[in-house]
Amino acid sequence: MAGKLKGTKETFYDRWVREVEQVPQIEGLFVKDINRVELLPWRRKGGNGIYINLAFQRVDDAHICEIAPAGALNPEKHLFEELILILNGKGATEIWNEGGEKRTFEWQEGSLFAIPLNCWHRHFNGSGSEPVRYLAITDAPFVLNRFRNLEMVFNCSFVFADRYDGSPDYFNAQGKEHSDAILETNFVPDVRTIPLVEDPHIRSHRFRRFLLAGGTMSVHISEIPPGQYRFAHRHGAGAHIIWLDGKGYDLTWETGTDKKHRIDWQAGTLTSPPDWWYHQHFNTGKTPARMLAFHYNIRVSEIKGDFREFVSSNNKKIPFDTEDPEVREAYRRELAKQGLSPNMEEIYRLEREDGSGSALSPKG
Ligand SMILES: [Fe+2]
Structure with missing residues (x-):
């Protein structure tokens, strides 16, 4: 269903997607099959991807990202929350607080995890022949439109030790x-x-x-x-x-x-x-x-x-x-x-x- 923002102005977040990220946005009420959506090069991420902004809202968003076989995305950190569902493939994520030790955990198709707030993270494809595709849901629209400052959102030095303590068993699936x-x-x-x-x-x-x-x-x-x-x-x-x-x-x-x-x-x-x-x-x-x-x-x-x-x-x-x-x-x-x-x-x-x-x- 073709979608347009109904009666809303372009937000800071939308300008960021268009001018800085330079990745297309899918809008409307649904995406029929996120496994088949065509993805385009995404320079900041170092992979291919697309933004998904459904339901005419800008509180949270979705994006799909693909990691090339034997490849890795660029390291990043940010002040918005991010939940990740692995759609296909297998690999690992390196995670660390600013100045802290790097930890790595592995995932596969069907795995679900969150990036602890403002943690550095880097995703690796564990296969040399198949790409990895994942779906991420974030509250980037809310956070970016609140601060309206990319330096604050993507380069804040604060360490949320209460969210991620660097423990080696943080991602061990025990709950x-x-x-x-x-x-x-x-x-x-x-x-x-x-x-x-x-x-x-x-x-x-x-x-x-x-x-x-x-x-x-x-x-x-x-x-x-x-x-x-x-x-x-x-x-x-x-x-x-x-x-x-x-x-x-x-x-x-x-x-x-x-x-x-x-x-x-x-x-x-x-x-x-x-x-x-x-x-x-x-x-x-x-x-x-x-x-x-x-x-x-x-x-x-x-x-x-x-x-x-x-x-x-x-x-x-x-x-x-x-x-x-x-x-x-x-x-x-x-x-x-x-x-x-x-x-x-x-x-x-x-x-x-x-x-x-x-x-x-x-x-x-
Ligand atoms: Fe509902």
Whole structure:
């Protein structure tokens, strides 16, 4: 879907991308397959890449970057947070605080990690024959538009020792379990296969939430069983969803309008719901569909309150019993094309009984 910034001026961040980075920006509501997007040379990074600015917002962004076989990107550090999902290939990242010892950790397709704030880092391709491609979600738009000073953002000498202490086992994939299926960790080896857990508060909901590298951004995985869909909900801008497997579609629409945009998704589709737009996920495949959802600005102490309010507030969701009947009818027709049928009765019943209903992700 072709996209333009609606009614917003070009920001400091946009000028930086255009004039300094000189890398194109993809805009709109989604990218069909981030594994197939054409990438262009990116001088500062020392690889190929592209910026992705979905949902008409400038709080967070995405970019794809590719490392040539046997190659490495340039070292960098910055005052914005960065979460990285390895899309294909294998390699390693060197990381160090200014003046500190360099540590290296290895990753592969499906690995998820965060760059601790303002740490130097350098990514290496571990293969001599295959390129590495990764997806990064950052809050660069917010940070750059706040400071409006590249020297401050990219060459600040402050060391956030509270975020990264230089410990040799910082990226060892050991984490600290919290309630509500939250894992505080700095490295997830493979998001495609990590087991999910039942949410004790929202029955039928299987998910996992990660807090990485002491950051304010977070990530969760959520899975929609075959024959099921989520109720429509809305929230602030900044969520990015990458579908890891399965197939289905989203409906999304601006609050106060009837025009529903349908986005068909598959493994590799990236979407981002615009600020306060309703959106709803439908699984049309025969297998569970797993999404990885990145969120802007959630901290540990805020999760519970945010989560509860999100689930209980009818202002933010459309309960199944009040949704447009055409929504479920269209879903039934879509499944029937493949000889499948909806498996929603239990979900509807749970919502009627205690409001828990569908597997709802707080900002996915
Ligand atoms: Fe959402």
